[in-house]
Amino acid sequence: MDRSKLPLHPDDIELSAGDGFRARDKVESLLERAGIVLNGNQPWDIQVLDPRAYSRILSQGSLGLGEAYMDGWWECEQLDEFIHRALRADLEAQIRVGWYDAWQLLRGLLANLQSKARAFMVGEQHYDLGNQLYQCMLDSRMTYTCGYWRNAADLEQAQASKLDLVCRKIGLQPGDRVLDIGCGWGSFAEFAARNYSAEVVGITISREQAELARVRCSGLPVEIRLQDYRDLHESFDHIVSLGMFEHVGWKNYRTYMQVVQRCLRDKGLFLLHSIGANQSGLHTDTWIDRHIFPNGGLPSIAQIGKAIEPDWVMEDWHNFGADYDLTLMAWYANFEQHWGELAAHYDQRFYRMWRYYLLTCAGAFRARDIQLWQIVLSKGGVADGYRSLR
Incomplete structure (x- = not known):
């Protein structure tokens, strides 16, 4: 899909100081419900490195959260536990449906995506x-x-x-x-x-x-x-x-x-x-x-x-869904162990994408x-x- 047609591409996000503070406060309040501290010191706490992440997460939900991580806008030592806690607290339901979510729903209704x-x-x-x-x-x-x-x-x-x-x-x-x-x-x-x-x-x-x-x-x-x-x-x-x-x-x-x-x-x-x-x-x-x-x-x-x-x-x-948590964590350990030899074929953004994929899926099964x-x-x-x- 043409990225120029997507809403809130990261390079196009411009926030006033007031909007930025409100977005930050909203994200912080949501995370607190799951026992996650914004910029805290627990391994499941997220460290926000780019303030644009707040608005991106609130406006694009899952897509914005994952792509902001891929872009290095936030970090988390224990992504699997972050997602586990966020899902158990049902945080996703507290974020309004974004344009891309609505588009995905419409596509699913109108087209056979697996023809x-x-x-x-x-x-x-x-x-x-x-x-x-x-x-x-x-x-x-x-x-x-x-x-x-x-x-x-x-x-x-x-x-x-x-x-x-x-x-x-x-x-x-x-x-x-x-x-x-x-x-x-x-x-x-x-x-x-x-x-x-x-x-x-x-x-x-x-x-x-x-x-x-x-x-x-x-x-x-x-x-x-x-x-x-x-x-x-x-x-x-x-x-x-x-x-x-x-x-x-x-x-x-x-x-x-x-x-x-x-x-x-x-x-x-x-x-x-x-x-x-x-x-x-x-x-x-x-x-x-x-x-x-x-x-x-x-x-x-x-x-x-x-x-x-x-x-x-x-x-x-x-x-036996709980077993998928164990499986994914084993796959992640293998991926990390062999990243040195894989790095010649995949870039750092792929590494962050794959790490996010394996660990967030593990957290979802754990939850x-x-x-x-x-x-x-x-x-x-x-x-x-x-x-x-x-």
Whole structure:
């Protein structure tokens, strides 16, 4: 989007002394409700370095807060805890909706932001940032979804536990043909093929993911495709989708479920692993949309429920959203540890953007503002009942 068309571009903000003081007082008062002290000495207190930040935050909300951080207008030692406290105190509700938020809502109503013509945008902007970045940040399998930490001591164990949990939840057997919608760099496909002797077809909208996944799964009964889910017309014993549904969009939830319905054999199971919202919405956080995941959206329970009626039986609904806090903090630790070698490829503004992304998302899961669901669905119901696994 042309930045000149956006309201309150930082270079265009001019405040009188009175306006500046009022904006500062308003921000200070809001932060106090969350136990955050403006320019305080606790690690979750923010240090404002440019007074224009106050008006930018008040007028642009989430977008202004994040972009002001990227521009170095404010600092915070413990961003994750700052966001955790701000969300628990519901500070965002106290800031009026800005122009960009209203525009995002209107776009979500009028347009299908996740149409087939736009489907590959998130792959190009986010997942094709460079495999080195993700190799440095993720576990050895490059699993870019929430780990399962119940009996795990570190990220590697948490991701292995999650992949195994998925296989056990769908009752995976040797020789089963499995579809992985949004296969990433092939972590599930490789795990299922190696450990359960399954045949896997993985699809992704990222060229870099597809290339690396093919290398990772070389010699295994795995096929990796660069393909939109809407183009699938074949049968599978089971279907999984790990961390892809967030890119489907509310206008396509029903279509997505119909595609899975036509591709899943009658006695098969479908496991949906997705971040979820506590409230139904038509667009995602405005800063996340612009800088991290374009055209994304988090489904609610109501939206998923409507999409699966009347074709599916919901066999199990498992929420382990608190584990995403641990996962994101582990990713951040890896990112920081390897920044020295990444700095040759990414500038300082990217560093601040990525740090903000990982830590604020960790804070949001810690605040239970967003969730992580694994949902098991069947066609007509499991005959003798489904046994939930944890």
